[in-house]
Structure formats: structure tokens, C-alpha cells
Amino acid sequence: MTGPAERSAPRGEATSRRPPRWLPRALLMTVLAVYLAAFGWYALGALRGLAINVLIAFFLALALEPPVLWCVRHGWRRGAAAATALGGSLVAVAVVLALFGNLFVQQLLQLLDVVPEVYTAVQDLAAERFGVALPDSGDLVRDVLTTFGDDVASGALLFGTTVIGALFAMLTVLLVTYYLLAAGPRFRAAVCRWLTPARQQEVLTLWEITQVKVSDFISSRIVLAALSSAFTVVFLLILRTPYALPLALFVGVVSQFVPTIGTYLGGALPVAVALTAQGLPQALAVLAFVIGYQQLENLYFSPKVSARALEMNPAVSFLVVLAFGALFGALGAFLALPVAATIQATANTYLRRHALIESHLLRDPTRWQRVGDDEAAGPGPRP
Incomplete structure (x- = not known):
């Protein structure tokens, strides 16, 4: 015959070996939290470019708000005023590019014509003054193309894709800027209602x-x-x-x-x-x-x-x-x-400021204070 304590001992040991009931749910919640955190991190990385474009559009809208308000005060509709302000800024940028872009291209072409002459002058100077024989320009161009030809081709492809991406980003910025300008008070009211x-x-x-x-x-x-x-x-x-x-x-x-x-x-x-x-x-x-x-x-x-x-x-x-x-x-x-x-x-x-205490470290000494300090220090050496 066994006592009650002996009969209940194996059952208690089996119960202690069984995991608590909250453990599976805690593991599931932990896995879900890790998954959501990883997804959020990935989403933030994927949306980084869009967030930057929206930020640029927001600051552009703030910069163009004064001319839009001027037009609205003179009887313009806000949509037309926003389009005029944004279009006027684009026209100004286009005029600047047209005025200086042509000059830049012309000078670049002339520079390409002058580069061989400049290189020949440097080549002669190096040979006369320092006794260094630089390679001819034709040989130098061939060596560069042979060494970096693949890199130049891949760089041109990367440049093309970068230009396409920049055009899409610019279009996104312009559209968001126009919507922010056209909405104006209605956008701020929609935010403030919450x-x-x-x-x-x-x-x-x-x-x-x-x-x-x-x-x-x-x-x-x-x-x-x-x-x-x-x-x-x-x-x-x-x-x-x-x-x-x-x-x-x-x-x-x-x-x-x-x-x-x-x-x-x-x-x-x-x-x-x-x-x-x-x-x-x-x-x-x-x-x-x-x-x-x-x-x-x-x-x-x-x-x-x-x-x-x-x-x-x-x-x-x-x-x-x-x-x-x-x-x-x-x-x-x-x-x-x-x-x-x-x-x-x-x-x-929003932050509270306090009154300053009296201390010589908070202001520069006046001229008479410096003279008094020098007289009190005596004729000895001064630091």
C-alpha cells in the first residue's frame, strides 16, 4: 500500500515537465513582432526615396506659398495661382538653363579642341625641364579605352538609368508640390480635424x-x-x-x-x-x-x-x-x-527660459575692469 503523497509525486513531476500554457502564445507573439519589425524596416528602406521626394515637395510648397497668397489676394483662384507660381518657377529655371547651357556646351566643345594643344605643351615642358617623356595623346587615349572601356560602358548604362529615375522623381516632386499648393488651407484643415x-x-x-x-x-x-x-x-x-x-x-x-x-x-x-x-x-x-x-x-x-x-x-x-x-x-x-x-x-x-545669474563667466570684462585687474596684479609677470 502506498500513501497519498507517494501516489501524487509522479503526477506532480509530469505536470512540472509540461510547458506553461502561456508559452506558445508568447512565442507566437514574439515571432509576429519580429516579422512586423523586419517588414517595417524593409518598408522604410523601400520608401526612403519617396519620403525624400515628398520632403522636397513640402519645402518647395512652403517656398512658393508667398506668391500664391499674393495671387489669391488679387482675386485669383488658388488652383490657378498654384499652377502659375509653379509654372513660373519652372520657366525661370528653363530660361537659366537655356541662357547658360548653350554657352556651357560651346565652351565644352572648344575645350575639347584645346585639350590636345594643352597636353602637347605640357609634354614639351616636361621633356625640356625635367627630362620626362610623356606618352602621346593618341596612345594615351587608346590605353584609357583599353583599360577602362568596360567601366565606361557600364557607367554610361548606369547614367542612363539614373537620368530616367531622376525624371520620375522630378515629376513626383512637381505633382506633390502642386497638390500641396492647390490645397493650401484645405490640407491644413484636413490635418487639424484629427x-x-x-x-x-x-x-x-x-x-x-x-x-x-x-x-x-x-x-x-x-x-x-x-x-x-x-x-x-x-x-x-x-x-x-x-x-x-x-x-x-x-x-x-x-x-x-x-x-x-x-x-x-x-x-x-x-x-x-x-x-x-x-x-x-x-x-x-x-x-x-x-x-x-x-x-x-x-x-x-x-x-x-x-x-x-x-x-x-x-x-x-x-x-x-x-x-x-x-x-x-x-x-x-x-x-x-x-x-x-x-x-x-x-x-x-515652447521651451521655458530662465533668468541668468550674476557671474563674470557670462560676459566679457569692460576696459576699466581689465585695467583694475592689471593694477591689482602688480608689476610681476602676467599670464
Whole structure:
């Protein structure tokens, strides 16, 4: 005969070995969460390009909102005003490309004609001064085609697909920009209907702040483009380079409104014109001026203008451009200042500021304080 404790022991052991009832459900929920997280990550990566295009369209709509409002105040329908503002900006871009594109192509063709002569001069100089025999231009071209022929072909194919993708992206940006401009208050009302009145006021305030900062950013770009054009036209006139005024306008517009590579694209055309029309010394002088002015603009003009227009510290604006460019590329560098200025203005609006305490570390000493400190220190050596 066995006791009750002995008879219940095997059943308890079997019950302890059986998994708890919640474990299968927890495993299923874990697998589902991992699957949803992986799908979300994939979706974010796949939609990254679309999100960037929508962001560009949003900032374009904010930049074109003032002319649309001007047209609406003068009796235009909002759809017609949006189409006119967007179409006018496209026409302006097309005119700039037509004016300078033809000049750029002509100078590029002349440059291709001049390159063999320049290479021959360099070849003779290297042979006379340094005793170095450079290969002939024909042999050099054949070697390049033999070595990099496949890479050139694949690069041309990649360039073609990139151009097609850029056209689709541009069409997407233009359509979204028009819809945002045409909707205007109706779009903001549709967003605000999902929010409480307090949240609506916050969203509309943030929208207005963003609108102001984007307008300030565009105005700062215009000021920098005017400065660049003025300095460039003076230098080209001193150098007696032909087409000085259109070249200077091209440099100013492209260097400020094309992110990252705009400086190099803008400076390439006057260098090519100087090389084909005047010679190698003048081309090197223009190149040196472009590089020197770029440093002056980065260190002085751009921080000052950006700080005044966007109310940001010059060092902060410079670091913000570097950081956004490293994270998001050319688009990030172009949109860094208005985004950062919007964040700063929002923080100033909603975050509470406190009164400063009295401390000598919070302000520079006056002249009489410095003189008094020197007299109190005595005639001994000063740090």
C-alpha cells in the first residue's frame, strides 16, 4: 500500500515537465513582432526615396506659398495661382538653363579642341625641364579605352538609368508640390480635424514658423548668390575674360542653389571660358579665385548671412550643414539650415527660459575692469 503523497509525486513531476500554457502564445507573439519589425524596416528602406521626394515637395510648397497668397489676394483662384507660381518657377529655371547651357556646351566643345594643344605643351615642358617623356595623346587615349572601356560602358548604362529615375522623381516632386499648393488651407484643415483645439494651435504655429524659416533661407541664398556674382564679375572684368556678366550670374546661381557640387559646377564654366578664350594662365587665375572665394564664403559670408537670416550662431550653422550632409547627403546639406532653424524656433516658442545669474563667466570684462585687474596684479609677470 502506498500513501497519498507517494501516489501524487509522479503526477506532480509530469505536470512540472509540461510547458506553461502561456508559452506558445508568447512565442507566437514574439515571432509576429519580429516579422512586423523586419517588414517595417524593409518598408522604410523601400520608401526612403519617396519620403525624400515628398520632403522636397513640402519645402518647395512652403517656398512658393508667398506668391500664391499674393495671387489669391488679387482675386485669383488658388488652383490657378498654384499652377502659375509653379509654372513660373519652372520657366525661370528653363530660361537659366537655356541662357547658360548653350554657352556651357560651346565652351565644352572648344575645350575639347584645346585639350590636345594643352597636353602637347605640357609634354614639351616636361621633356625640356625635367627630362620626362610623356606618352602621346593618341596612345594615351587608346590605353584609357583599353583599360577602362568596360567601366565606361557600364557607367554610361548606369547614367542612363539614373537620368530616367531622376525624371520620375522630378515629376513626383512637381505633382506633390502642386497638390500641396492647390490645397493650401484645405490640407491644413484636413490635418487639424484629427486633433484637439490645443493641438491644432500647436500644429498651425509650427507650420507658420516653418514657413518663415524657409522664406528666410531662400532670401539668404539670394543674398549669397548676389555676393558671389558681384565678386566674380569684378574679377572677370579685371582679367578681361569674355562673357563676364553671364558667367558671374551663372556662378552665383549655381553655387547657391545646387547643393554640394554647385560650387564646382559654377566654377567650371568660367575656367573653361578663360582657358579657351585667353589661355592656361588666365584659367588657373580663375580657378584660384573660385577656390579662394569659396573659402571666404564658407568662413565669413555664409555664416554671417545664415546667422542673420535664420537667427543661428555661425558655428552652429556650419556644423549643422556638415552633420546633415554626412547623414542625408546633398539634400541634407541643402535643407539643413531651414530644418535646424525651424527646430530652434520651435524650441524657443515652447521651451521655458530662465533668468541668468550674476557671474563674470557670462560676459566679457569692460576696459576699466581689465585695467583694475592689471593694477591689482602688480608689476610681476602676467599670464
